Structures are given as structure tokens and as C-alpha cells.
Amino acid sequence: MPTPLMTDEECIEAVKLRNQYATTKEAAEASGKGWHWIQRRVKEAERRQLQAKMQKSVEMPTFITEGDEEEPIEEIIDRMSKNFERAKKAQDSRKWFPIAVKEQKPIGVLFVGDPHVDDNGCAWPILRRHAEIAKNTEGMFAVNIGDVANDWGGRLIKKYADQDTSVHTARRLVEWFLLKSGIPWIVWLHGNHQHMGGSMPLHEEMNKRYGTQHVPMLDWEARFILQFPDGAEFRINAAHDFAGNSMWNPIHGAVKAAKFGDNIDVAVCGHKHNWAISQWEQAEQGNSPLMIRVRGYKHLDDYARRIGKYEQEEGQSVLVIFDPNSKTSTGRMTAFVDIEKGADYLTWLRR
Numbered sequence: 029m030p031t032p033l034m035t036d037e038e039c040i041e042a043v044k045l046r047n048q049y050a051t052t053k054e055a056a057e058a059s060g061k062g063w064h065w066i067q068r069r070v071k072e073a074e075r076r077q078l079q080a081k082m083q084k085s086v087e088m089p090t091f092i093t094e095g096d097e098e099e100p101i102e103e104i105i106d107r108m109s110k111n112f113e114r115a116k117k118a119q120d121s122r123k124w125f126p127i128a129v130k131e132q133k134p135i136g137v138l139f140v141g142d143p144h145v146d147d148n149g150c151a152w153p154i155l156r157r158h159a160e161i162a163k164n165t166e167g168m169f170a171v172n173i174g175d176v177a178n179d180w181g182g183r184l185i186k187k188y189a190d191q192d193t194s195v196h197t198a199r200r201l202v203e204w205f206l207l208k209s210g211i212p213w214i215v216w217l218h219g220n221h222q223h224m225g226g227s228m229p230l231h232e233e234m235n236k237r238y239g240t241q242h243v244p245m246l247d248w249e250a251r252f253i254l255q256f257p258d259g260a261e262f263r264i265n266a267a268h269d270f271a272g273n274s275m276w277n278p279i280h281g282a283v284k285a286a287k288f289g290d291n292i293d294v295a296v297c298g299h300k301h302n303w304a305i306s307q308w309e310q311a312e313q314g315n316s317p318l319m320i321r322v323r324g325y326k327h328l329d330d331y332a333r334r335i336g337k338y339e340q341e342e343g344q345s346v347l348v349i350f351d352p353n354s355k356t357s358t359g360r361m362t363a364f365v366d367i368e369k370g371a372d373y374l375t376w377l378r379r
């Protein structure tokens with residue numbers, strides 16, 4: 029038999045009664061309403077969705093409905109949109125950024141291989157000599173290819189126990205190398221070791237020290253154009269490493285970068301701690317790119333020894349002389365592994 033003439037008020041009364049006691053039986057005994065009377069009206073209240081009506085009888089605090097503990101979603105989307113626009117603009121301005129050379133004379137760019145300045149095996153006698161040459165040779169600039177320090181992190185943090193240089197001293201060495209060595213940096217890359225140790229923000233802060241941004245610092249890769257006053261341009265793609273490996277060709281990645289890149293003059297990388305240089309005329313592109321891997325300064329490498337690698341003695345950095353006045357395509361760029369000879373050539377060319 030259908031429940032006759034149950035009013036909303038009765039149903040709400042039954043729910044309130046039921047809520048006051050642990051069981052329907054207790055509520056029935058206390059109120060004298062009867063178990064079935066309460067039970068039916070509670071169910072009917074559910075069916076008629078009277079809870080909302082009941083709530084109107086009290087005033088709830090605003091946080092119940094407004095969720096004031098969280099950032100409004102619209103504001104999150106606004107903020108993310110602004111951040112995206114800022115990051116995209118920053119990325120776009122770093123795509124093939126220009127570096128204007130102020131005189132028409134040839135210049136040299138020393139592509140400095142992985143320094144690992146705090147490593148016990150860092151060839152400091154060679155690095156120091158190269159730094160001196162870069163500092164004292166007119167018309168010479170430098171690009172840091174990344175892995176400036178070991179910056180151990182993750183499970184390799186235990187490797188600090190194997191080196192004599194503390195984190196503090198390592199940071200001092202990096203700061204000297206960046207700001208005080210006199211090396212005329214024009215580009216500075218972060219390598220995988222900076223990723224490992226999370227040291228990129230620290231190095232970027234060092235770069236801003238004394239109130240000026242000293243050198244464009246980029247994560248892993250830079251594409252930039254050396255622009256001379258008469259309009260001559262050299263397009264340089266420098267990366268800590270390029271994708272692609274071959275057991276037969278140590279610069280396979282750089283070859284790929286030159287072949288598939290945007291009219292590249294120099295594709296240069298480091299990271300693998302061996303050196304090689306190639307150059308040939310890409311008739312289909314109408315250029316003769318230099319493809320380079322720099323060895324870096326880490327010697328006495330026990331890891332390399334264990335995986336059966338022989339250590340190269342030279343090619344820690346490679347010096348490229350750019351001659352904007354060259355009459356031939358191949359004469360525009362000349363690479364030197366012997367940095368002193370290259371510096372002498374540059375000085376002679378600029379006489």
C-alpha cells in the first residue's frame with residue numbers, strides 16, 4: 029500500500045529524528061513516532077532530495093561552497109598562459125641569435141671542450157695555457173661546450189669522495205673560470221653534469237654577479253650567427269652533444285647536424301671526451317661546414333679505462349679562425365687543434 033499523504037515537513041522531521049540517535053529504533057522509542065513511520069519518511073526524504081531544503085534551515089560557513097583554500101582555476105590558467113608566452117618569447121629570441129663583430133678583421137673562436145675543472149684528472153696545465161692564449165690573443169673569443177664542473181648528483185654524488193676538490197672549491201673554480209680568468213666568453217653551455225647536479229641556476233646567478241649579464245648561457249645547445257660589419261655571416265650550432273652515434277665516425281652527430289640543420293657553417297660538440305674534425309663541401313647546400321668534436325680536459329679517466337677506451341692526448345679544445353674577407357668558401361674557416369699555432373695564424377691574419 030502506498031504511503032498516504034506524507035508531507036515534506038513530516039519527512040524532514042523524520043530525518044532530523046533519525047540523525048539525533050544511533051539507530052532508528054532508539055529514535056522511535058524516544059519520539060514515540062514508531063519505527064516504520066520514521067523509516068518510510070527518511071526514505072521518502074531521500075527520494076524527494078529534501079537534504080538541500082533542510083540545509084537552508086542553517087547557514088553554512090562560506091568555505092563549504094566557495095572552496096577558498098585553493099587558487100582559482102581561472103587565475104591558474106591566466107598565470108600559465110602568461111608564463112608560456114614569456115618562455116616562448118625567450119626561446120624564440122635564442123633561435124639563431126646574432127653576435128655582432130665590430131671590426132672586419134678575422135677572429136678566432138676557441139671551442140672549449142668539457143672542462144670538468146674540479147676533477148682530479150682535469151689537465152689544468154693545458155687548460156691554464158689555453159686560457160692564457162684566449163685572454164692574450166687579440167680577436168680571440170671562446171665558447172664553453174658544457175660540463176664545466178663535475179657537479180655530481182643523484183647516485184653519483186658519492187663520486188665527491190673520489191675527488192680532492194670540495195663542492196665549495198669547485199664552485200670557486202667555476203666562478204674564476206667564468207668571471208675572472210679573462211677568457212672572452214661569447215657563449216656558455218650547460219652539459220649533462222650541470223643537469224645532474226642541478227647547478228644551472230647557480231651558474232646563471234654567478235653570470236649576473238656584479239650587476240651585468242656577462243655571457244649568453246644556454247642549456248645544452250646554442251645556435252648563433254657571427255655577423256661582420258660588411259654583412260659576412262657564420263652560422264654556428266654548438267651543442268654539448270648532438271644526437272647520433274657511429275663506431276666508425278666520432279662526429280656522426282655533428283655530421284647529421286650539419287646535413288639536416290639550417291645552413292650550418294660550424295657544428296661543434298663535446299661530451300664524449302674524444303676529438304675529431306671533418307670538413308667537406310656540401311654541394312647540395314652550397315656550403316663547406318666544419319664538423320667538430322672537442323675532447324675536453326678530463327684525463328686520467330678510470331671509467332673510460334674500465335670500458336676499454338684509449339685516452340687521446342690532444343684536441344681538448346679546437347680553435348676556429350673565421351675570415352670574413354676570404355675569397356674562397358673553404359678559406360672562410362680554418363680549424364686548429366694546436367691552439368698556439370692557431371693563435372699565431374690569427375695574429376698574422378689580423379696584422
Ligand SMILES: [Fe+2]
Nearest residue numbers: 175219220299
Ligand atoms: Fe657531458
Ligand SMILES: [Fe+2]
Nearest residue numbers: 142175299324
Ligand atoms: Fe664531460
